[in-house]
Amino acid sequence: MQLKDEQSLQAAKLYYESGMSQAEVAAEIGVSRPTVAKLLAYAKERGFVVIEVRDPREQGSSLTESLLDIYGSYGLANVRISQTTAKNPEAVTKELGRIGALVLEDLVEDGFLVGVSWGATMYAVAKALKHRSHTGVEIVQLKGGLSYTKRSTNDLETINRFCAAFDAFARTLPLPVIFDNVEVKQTVESDRHIASVLEMGRQTDVVVFTVGSVNPDSLPLNMGYLSDDEFELITGRAVGDACSRFFTATGEVAVPSVDERTVGISLEELSTRPTKLLVAGGLEKAQAIDTALKMGLATHLVIDNATASKLVEQHSLSNHPEAAS
Structure with a gap:
C-alpha cells in the first residue's frame, strides 16, 4: 500500500x-x-469509501404497491423503483443498473446458474455489481452476442464482470444472436458445447435481462442480422424484445421466421425460470415492459419512477376509459 x-x-x-x-x-x-x-x-x-443513499421509496411506495396490484397475478412479486430525477437516458440507465445490481446480489446463492443477457442496461448492472464471495456459481449467456456491424453489444465484458462479482465460471455463446438461415443455426446448435450452454440457460436458477423497444435506432435492429423486409415486419408488428425475441402487444412471437433463426433462450423458456429479474426503464419502453410483465417474464422488476407512473396511468385509463375524455 x-x-x-x-x-x-x-x-x-x-x-x-x-x-x-x-x-x-x-x-x-x-x-x-x-x-x-x-x-x-x-x-x-480507490473504493476505500462507498457512499450509498438509501431511498425508502425504492422499495416501498404507493407506486410500488400499484404495480404489484396490476401485475401480481402475472407472477410479479417484487418491485424496486429508481427515484432518479435525471432526464438523460444514460443517467437513468446507470441508476437502473445500480439498483438492479443490488437486487441481483441478494438473489444469487452458492451453486446457482445465473442467466444473463446483454445490452446497455445489462452492462450498467454489470458495472455496478460489488464482489461477493460465492462458490459454484456459473454465469450463462442467454443469447448470442456477436455483431455484424461496428455497434458493440459488450456481451463478453458484461459476462466477465458478472463472473468477477460472483467468483463464477462463464458459459458463453460466441455466436451471432440471429443466423442467416435456419439450417446453419440448427447445425451450430447441434455442437455439444453450444447445446450444453443452451440447455444450461433453460435450467438457470436466476435470469437477469432487459427488454428493448422497437424503434429504427434500437440495438437489436441495427446489428446486421435482418433483411430490409424483416426490419419492416418487426417494426410493424413488434412492441419490444426480450433476449432478442421480438413480441407483439399480445405477447406473441412477432415474426416467426426471424425467431426460428435466433440463438438463445425462447420467450416460453424464459417464462418458466423460477426467478426472473427484469431491469428496464425509459418511457419509450413502457409498452414493451407492460407486455413482458403480462407475459409472466418477471418475478422481480427494477424500473424508473417516470415509466412506472406511466404504466399505472395506462392501466387506470384502460380500466376507466371515461377518465380520458
Missing part, C-alpha cells in the same frame, strides 16, 4: 467515522485542507 493510500484511509476514517471537519482532519494529520479534500476524493476513487 502506497503512502497516499494510507493517508487517504486515515483522512477518511477521521472525516467519516470520527466526524471531524476537513480543517480538523488537516490539523490532525499535518496537511492542508485542500489536500484533505483530495485525499477524500482519492479514497472514493
Whole structure:
C-alpha cells in the first residue's frame, strides 16, 4: 500500500467515522485542507469509501404497491423503483443498473446458474455489481452476442464482470444472436458445447435481462442480422424484445421466421425460470415492459419512477376509459 493510500484511509476514517471537519482532519494529520479534500476524493476513487443513499421509496411506495396490484397475478412479486430525477437516458440507465445490481446480489446463492443477457442496461448492472464471495456459481449467456456491424453489444465484458462479482465460471455463446438461415443455426446448435450452454440457460436458477423497444435506432435492429423486409415486419408488428425475441402487444412471437433463426433462450423458456429479474426503464419502453410483465417474464422488476407512473396511468385509463375524455 502506497503512502497516499494510507493517508487517504486515515483522512477518511477521521472525516467519516470520527466526524471531524476537513480543517480538523488537516490539523490532525499535518496537511492542508485542500489536500484533505483530495485525499477524500482519492479514497472514493480507490473504493476505500462507498457512499450509498438509501431511498425508502425504492422499495416501498404507493407506486410500488400499484404495480404489484396490476401485475401480481402475472407472477410479479417484487418491485424496486429508481427515484432518479435525471432526464438523460444514460443517467437513468446507470441508476437502473445500480439498483438492479443490488437486487441481483441478494438473489444469487452458492451453486446457482445465473442467466444473463446483454445490452446497455445489462452492462450498467454489470458495472455496478460489488464482489461477493460465492462458490459454484456459473454465469450463462442467454443469447448470442456477436455483431455484424461496428455497434458493440459488450456481451463478453458484461459476462466477465458478472463472473468477477460472483467468483463464477462463464458459459458463453460466441455466436451471432440471429443466423442467416435456419439450417446453419440448427447445425451450430447441434455442437455439444453450444447445446450444453443452451440447455444450461433453460435450467438457470436466476435470469437477469432487459427488454428493448422497437424503434429504427434500437440495438437489436441495427446489428446486421435482418433483411430490409424483416426490419419492416418487426417494426410493424413488434412492441419490444426480450433476449432478442421480438413480441407483439399480445405477447406473441412477432415474426416467426426471424425467431426460428435466433440463438438463445425462447420467450416460453424464459417464462418458466423460477426467478426472473427484469431491469428496464425509459418511457419509450413502457409498452414493451407492460407486455413482458403480462407475459409472466418477471418475478422481480427494477424500473424508473417516470415509466412506472406511466404504466399505472395506462392501466387506470384502460380500466376507466371515461377518465380520458
